[in-house]
Amino acid sequence: MPKKNDEAKKNDELVRISSLDEDILTVLLGRKLYGLEILDDLNPGRPIPISFGSLYPALNRLEKKGLISWVWGDEQEGSGGARRKYYKVTGLGASVLSEVQQYRALLAQRAATQGQIAWGGS
């Protein structure tokens, strides 16, 4: 019983994610991507482009929090037989992302309604 209680507590703990983490989770949702692909998806249209120096710490962070997982890819000839890591979103990651997205939608809706009142719209 006490074990179960501890685990429940852990699950109930809030998972804090940054905007970059949220972006990475959004990119990885429903897909398996390696680092360079993630960068390719993230950088177009981004005001400050992300490099390897900020991507790898973010991936490590998400992995440590249990929001993403990875699998080894095939050996690459061009890189002397080195393998790539393909990242995907975990269930916890998906739920955290959906919570954040719901909150954002709510925030947007609230802003829209308040804006209408302020500008005298119907």
Added chain:
Amino acid sequence: MINQQTQQKLKRLWMSRALLAGSIILSLSFLTSRLHAVQDYRLPDPKWVHQISEAVEDWENPTTSKEAQEKALEQVFKLAQQHKLSLKGTLTSSLSTLLIEDLKQELNQVESQEKHLVDVRKQHRKELQRQKQSYKSNVEKALEQVQKLIVARRQEAHVLQTQKQEIKRGLRKKLTYDFYPGIEQGLRLDLIEALEHTKAGEQVFLEKLVQRFQQSLAQEALDTKTVTDILEEASEWAETWSKEAELSKAQSQLSKLRLAMAIKPPTEQNDKRFKEEETLRKKILKLKKMQPAWLRELASALEIDLAQPRALEQQLKQKLEDALDQVKQLEKELKQETVQEQALIASQAQIATLKAKVKKVQKLEEIPNPEQVLVRLLVDKRTPQYVITLRRSIGYELAHKYGQKLKSKEEIKLSLVYTQKSYQEIVLLACSVVIFLTLVILLVRQQKQTSIYLTNQFICFLPEEYIAELGALRERLIQEKRAHWLIRLILLKCIAETLWAFYIQITIENTWLPNKANARRIDK
């Protein structure tokens, strides 16, 4: 996955690179040190040294003509200018001994002057001390006397007070016992005849006098001065009245007698009258002399009382004048001493400046700069050429020292030793250059031998996925047909970023991030 063979190969590659880099750094530092040493042993241009030494010899040779000497000097200056030798050095070094001697002489003079001044000052101080003591004693004496005088004054005041009271009493007594009867008697006795004609005047005078004394007595504020004034006035009154009355009477009698004598020839009556005239004259004299006795006594008493403090005052005045004279003299002495002290201070300052100058010149003499040494050695003309070559290795001072004193054998020995040393240094330099070059060649060859690309060479330092990603990036850049140097630059930037992220940022963040064991249950 990268196989273990390549990993080991890469490790060896990095090891050998590190070794080569270390050895290159070592050899480079050794090379620079040897280069410096060889530069120290570098021989100066023998040609110009020879020329300059010859010119100096000509210049110093007394047998050569003046023109030749001038030419030689010009050549020395020209050569010195060409080789940036400071000829100021020659001047200072050759003149410095003379300058030191002059300065020392000056210093001795000033020091003797200072000694003299110090002696004079001591004497003056002694004199002043003595004068001060005498002055002090004089002042003390004067003060004592002043105190005595004050005491005496107080006593005198007391005495005067008592005297005043006594005078008052005496005056009352005189007035009651002597004055009225005295005046009455005196006037009655001496002025019976005179007052026959002037009875009214006598009465008036007496009344006035009595009134005045009565008034002053009634006031009871009769001090000595007023008493003396009154007495003087009274005596004057008495004199004037009595004398005038007597005189007028006598003169009228005389005039009458003269008239009688003039009108009538001298007869028995005339003789009588002449006799009367004589007696009248005597009376006038008597009256003139006549004054109340008690008045004379009083005046004399007062004069005596006043004379004593006056004498004391005069004495004190004299002493004070003496003391003032002494003070003036002391001031003069002090002024003289301040002048002497100023002179002493000035001489001390002069000594200090001279000492500083001597030190400066001595320092110049002790540690000459290379140019000075060189030119000095040249000027000394006995200096062999090779001593100049040794100046850097054995130090300037030593060169300077040996340049003048060494004998030929020692010079040769020294030269041999230092030429040997210089050869050793050159050999070492050559060896270090060879080693450095071989190491560089080895490094280049090693670089050429390795077929693994730069990104893959970092497999020893970065995780596998990072290398794979960098490889993918490189392939993409090649496909995009970017410049070779740009690809290298981008890759190097990425390598640096990943190294930073992996070794520093991720390591720091892992300290507060949960371990993988604490993964969320939802995944399972």
